[in-house]
Amino acid sequence: MALPITNGTLFMPSILTFIGIPGLESVQCWIGIPLCAMYIIALIGNSLLLIIINSEPSLREPMYIFLAMLGATDISLSTSIVPKMLGIFWFHLPEIYFDACLFQMWLIHTFQGIESGVLLAMAVDRYVAICYPLRHAIVFTQQIVTYIVVGVTLRPAILVIPCLLLIKCRLKLYQTKLISHTYCEHMALVKLATEDIYINKFYGILGAFIIGGLDFIFITLSYIQIFITVFHLPLKEARHKAFNTCIPHICVFFQFYLLSQIWILYPIICTHHLVQSLPTGPTIPQSLYLWGKNQAH
Numbered sequence: 333m334a335l336p337i338t339n340g341t342l343f344m345p346s347i348l349t350f351i352g353i354p355g356l357e358s359v360q361c362w363i364g365i366p367l368c369a370m371y372i373i374a375l376i377g378n379s380l381l382l383i384i385i386n387s388e389p390s391l392r393e394p395m396y397i398f399l400a401m402l403g404a405t406d407i408s409l410s411t412s413i414v415p416k417m418l419g420i421f422w423f424h425l426p427e428i429y430f431d432a433c434l435f436q437m438w439l440i441h442t443f444q445g446i447e448s449g450v451l452l453a454m455a456v457d458r459y460v461a462i463c464y465p466l467r468h469a470i471v472f473t474q475q476i477v478t479y480i481v482v483g484v485t486l487r488p489a490i491l492v493i494p495c496l497l498l499i500k501c502r503l504k505l506y507q508t509k510l511i512s513h514t515y516c517e518h519m520a521l522v523k524l525a526t527e528d529i530y531i532n533k534f535y536g537i538l539g540a541f542i543i544g545g546l547d548f549i550f551i552t553l554s555y556i557q558i559f560i561t562v563f564h565l566p567l568k569e570a571r572h573k574a575f576n577t578c579i580p581h582i583c584v585f586f587q588f589y590l591l592s593q594i595w596i597l598y599p600i601i602c603t604h605h606l607v608q609s610l611p612t613g614p615t616i617p618q619s620l621y622l623w624g625k626n627q628a629h
Contacts, residue, residue, distance in 0.1 A: 345509040364421035378403035409443035433516040445488020
């Protein structure tokens with residue numbers, strides 16, 4: 333239980349409470365219906381994708397390995413978020429232990445970072461395949477692909493850990509235990525503290541740039557070079573084939589980063605609104621973009 337220190341200040345609340353989607357509390361039960369449908373579709377679609385890639389020997393190329401990893405990450409990310417959201421919307425279970433909230437935050441940001449890294453790996457794979465087709469088999473050996481998969485997984489998993497430690501060790505006093513969101517997100521949680529959060533915010537921005545920012549830059553440069561190479565291909569059929577390979581990847585790429593920006597700003601805006609309204613008290617879920625991925629190849 334949170335221990336009150338001063339008027340309106342809590343010391344390390346052991347339990348936090350989600351208020352859901354601000355302003356839409358009365359219709360959240362209905363919002364849960366399409367959310368649940370999307371979640372089931374994502375689970376089924378990504379599971380079928382994994383089964384097909386695993387059962388077909390001809391799909392053991394790097395391109396399909398990365399696609400399978402993207403599908404597995406999508407299942408993991410949505411499972412880290414949606415069940416708790418449905419618990420809030422349908423069963424009125426808004427509470428979560430503080431440590432469980434930190435763990436959920438680690439899972440969410442880790443899987444987001446893995447997805448970003450996989451998109452970068454896919455972009456580099458297409459860059460080598462189109463710009464240097466004769467070197468593709470030499471560059472993307474089974475050993476190199478294994479190293480890429482391990483690196484893409486460990487990079488966000490390690491970089492997110494200091495965020496948890498900075499919250500757990502530095503932030504002791506909180507002005508409320510109400511999170512104006514449907515899941516635990518770094519800035520939504522940090523902004524509840526009454527203490528100086530500059531270091532937390534700085535590392536959060538730094539981590540986001542190291543993972544998402546650098547990936548975005550390298551992916552963009554890769555596809556610019558790909559398009560330059562494609563436009564110089566002499567045969568129309570070759571250009572058409574190259575475009576058919578890259579366009580679905582680019583759609584997934586822009587969809588991922590657009591949704592990421594929306595869901596980075598959403599909790600910040602909502603949390604600011606909640607804090608401004610204190611002490612009066614409390615007054616779209618992340619989209620699952622399976623279809624673009626499954627149609628990528």
